Amino acid sequence: MAIDYKNEERKKALEAIKLIFENLEIAYYDGSNLQARKRLLKASYKAGLAFSRSYVGYVHAVAHSLGGKYNVAHGLANAVILPHMLKMFGSSVYKKLWKLSVHVGLCDENTDYKTGAELFIKKVEDLNEYIKEREFMLQKEEKVTKLIRCNQ
DSSP states (O other): OOOOHHHHHHHHHHHHHHHHHHHHHHHHHOTTOHHHHHHHHHHHHHHHHHHHSSOOHHHHHHHHHHHHHHOOOHHHHHHHHHHHHHHHHGGGGHHHHHHHHHHHTSSOTTSOHHHHHHHHHHHHHHHHHHHHHHHHHHHHHHHHHHHHHHTO
């Protein structure tokens, strides 16, 4: 009996995406929230299984190039590139992104494909902005702390 890897990988990928959308901000904001961190670890595992047997595409390839050329962390490179690539694909990915939006609860089945796709991309952008803002604030806090220590 043949195993249908394509459907198994899609199922794992969908589970990973949902776990990420539900837990990333929580874990990022509250690093002591072990449940959220555990769910993200599970999401990472499922995503790894999902793309170990499938083609991961342009985003991943460009992220490797950025990492190698500019010493950018692989995960950060993927996160930054993803919404830009999704927009570049345009209407050819609306239906797939709509399905993801429905799956993670950003819209329902009555929403048109374009709107569902735009909601998904917007959520990815919002997660990126949230993390960038937090990183900026943490960097400022570190600089202020260093400045205070130097003046004591």
